[in-house]
Amino acid sequence: MKKQIIIAIACMAAAFTFTGCLHTSRAAAQQDRQLQYTLRVTPEIKRAFQSDDSMKIRSITGTAPQFQTGGTYRVVGTCTQQTLKNATLYLGNTAEAGPEALVASAGSSLFRPLLNGTTEFDITFTLLRPGLLHVTIYDLDNHNKDDNAYAGIYLGDVVNRR
Numbered sequence: 001m002k003k004q005i006i007i008a009i010a011c012m013a014a015a016f017t018f019t020g021c022l023h024t025s026r027a028a029a030q031q032d033r034q035l036q037y038t039l040r041v042t043p044e045i046k047r048a049f050q051s052d053d054s055m056k057i058r059s060i061t062g063t064a065p066q067f068q069t070g071g072t073y074r075v076v077g078t079c080t081q082q083t084l085k086n087a088t089l090y091l092g093n094t095a096e097a098g099p100e101a102l103v104a105s106a107g108s109s110l111f112r113p114l115l116n117g118t119t120e121f122d123i124t125f126t127l128l129r130p131g132l133l134h135v136t137i138y139d140l141d142n143h144n145k146d147d148n149a150y151a152g153i154y155l156g157d158v159v160n161r162r
Contacts, residue, residue, distance in 0.1 A: 035061040035074050035124075041156035046134050049151040055079045055135060060155070067127060067156065072105060074124040075155070079114060079137065084150060086140040087114040091123045095131030102127050132157075 039060040049055070055077060062073035079089055089112040095101035104110045105124040112121045114137060127133070136152030 034063050035072065037062050037065040039066060039073070039156075043153040043155060046136060046152040046154050047149050050083055053081045053083050053137075053151060055137070055151070055153055057135070057153070057155070067133060069127050069130060072124065072126045074122070075135065076120075076122045077135070078118055078120050079135075080118045081114050081137060082116045084114070084137070084139050084141070085116075087150065088112065088138050088140060089114050089119065089121055089135065090138060091125065091133070091135050093127070093129065093131035093133055095129040098129065101129040101131050102133075 039062055041057070041060060043055075043057055056079075057075060057077040059076045060073060062071050064071040067073065075091060081087055091102075091110050093101035102110070102125045105126065108122070108124040110123060110125060112119065112123070121135075133155040134152050135155065137150045139148050139150040142148040142150070
């Protein structure tokens with residue numbers, strides 16, 4: 001009897017896990033359908049890369065044909081970094097001080113640790129406030145409280161729509 005109860009609990013747990021995965025994959029598929037626009041941007045250097053370090057944006061898709069507040073966007077690219085020992089990549093917004101300017105979508109993160117070599121990144125977020133979007137590498141060993149950015153790029157025009 002005890003063995004049958006354990007089996008029943010395991011089966012229910014598997015069913016809940018499967019249902020959760022199914023829901024997650026449906027949500028991801030729905031989000032991909034909503035990101036129907038391909039954005040064309042000309043990235044500008046925020047801070048120059050050194051040696052052979054670089055960043056390449058492969059694609060940007062979104063719920064609108066250009067960056068605007070309230071829109072959701074997905075930025076996919078690669079970053080090659082061999083200069084820093086302790087670095088992170090961050091997708092940010094230069095919005096004025098205040099509440100959050102953007103928020104990562106479920107299952108995504110605005111931060112990505114960078115190892116030496118090439119790192120792929122895929123970040124989906126919702127833009128909450130106007131500002132200039134950027135993808136920046138930060139040197140976590142640089143403790144300059146004003147700016148520890150190592151290198152980065154801006155993703156185009158300042159978002160000024162509310």
